[in-house]
Amino acid sequence: MKLTTEEQKMLDGEYGRATQKALEILVALGTIYGAERMVPVSSVQIAGVSYDNLGEAGLHFLSEMADGGGKTRVFTTLNPAGMDIENWQALGISAEFAQNQMRVIDAFARMNVVTTCSCTPYLIGNSPHFGQHIAWAESSAVCYANSVIGARSNREGGPSALAAALTGVTPEYGFHLEENRRPGVTLEVETTLKDTSDFGALGVVIGKKLEYFKHKPIAYIRGVEQASVENLKSFCASVATYGGAALFHMRGVTPEADRLTPPLEHITITQSELDAAKAELTSAESEEVDFVSLGCPHLTLNEIARIAELLKGHQVTKEFWITTARPTKQMADMMGYTRTIEEAGAKFAADTCCVVAPIRGRFKVLVTDSAKACYYAAGKNKFKTIIKPFDEVVREALK
């Protein structure tokens, strides 16, 4: 790889051990994927924050990078942690876990990472624009940034995203290059999508179809009339989880779609496939529900307002977690939504979510509107799941 003078200095250790290690990681990745050079990135999103996933070894690595003088060179935000940093006790998190989680946050803070722990950085100020190079981890956010915004990111892992943060660059390969962003298959959606759970189910159906290809193509989706930010974040999370997709184009919705030609190979998606996907994510009866969660990916303020409207004057009968970014929760505080929701007995779990919190085996049946949450609830946490539309999920909590 051709390095600039500045990059060579980093590699030679002139900026300390952490920056050197970071550039070593990026050079190795660039070499593997045939990049000719590095490109500057405008922002970074780091994953691998929950102590539940990192463990002591991951924490040790991060501490070593902080001790080695690592400092971010670009605006960098963090993925959800394993707990609400202020309110962990109310969520039943152990003191030992909380202490370890804070050591992780502290290591990132020492490297000047902005420690808003959220999977929706694009909602809280980490907002790239069209065509910008970024280095993001968190599969749902990468998919959103590439597809909905038109920024350019590969699917980074925790260490490679950190490496980009400490150097300000990423190797130029994959989705950074125009020629790798072209669609390979057209998907005709022949049904009407009503809400976030429908968009999540569409992500399951498309994701699984993409998995059948030997070389996974980029999807060009037609037939979706309109999609809200909430719908798109649900779809992105789902198609990234079930199909490993980092980029799709959606006619009339995403910015690159109109200048691309829909591929001739095409697949039709029907209502019955959507219904089948939802049936597959539903493995229990409504009477068995003991855990209700909304906010995968993290909720928008608009969604929190809707929960407050539905809960006003009622009492929940089940554990109900509302997961969102702390800045979004602070807006909800200001608007009085938090008070209404907490008076109804539901709990805010800011900075975290039901995918990364240490809750394996703690509940039996989760009801949610999120296809991604169902995947991790079943696999990682050993819960049964039910997927329902957003409003109905809130009503389940009141039954």
Next chain:
Amino acid sequence: MKLHGRKIYQGRAQGEALVTSMGISFFGGVDPDTGVIVETGHELEGQSISGKVLVFPTGKGSTVGSYTLYRLKRNGLAPAAIVNAQCETITAVGCIIAEIPCVDQIPIDQLTTGMSVRVDGEAGTIDLN
């Protein structure tokens, strides 16, 4: 015999080859506290990778797997070196942070379990005895 490949991470190591034709997922597939492959149905299920020159086509699975290699190293249970047909992100990053010599673009079908192998990460070569 000397095989020429590509440097992924520097360092020299010698050890007994442990060869599989299947991909390896370090996260969930290898126990970081024992060094034993635990993926159900894997060719190497139940075998320890510690101290071996681990030879496999390519890595797979979660990116958290890089930290598993780091954890193995910290526990003194890491492989002596890794040889791949085609290295990918998870294994490459794991080798760099754990400082395990790694070479790829090697015709791994020429290696068999039990062979004594010397890996030169910097040169990107391996010697078979």
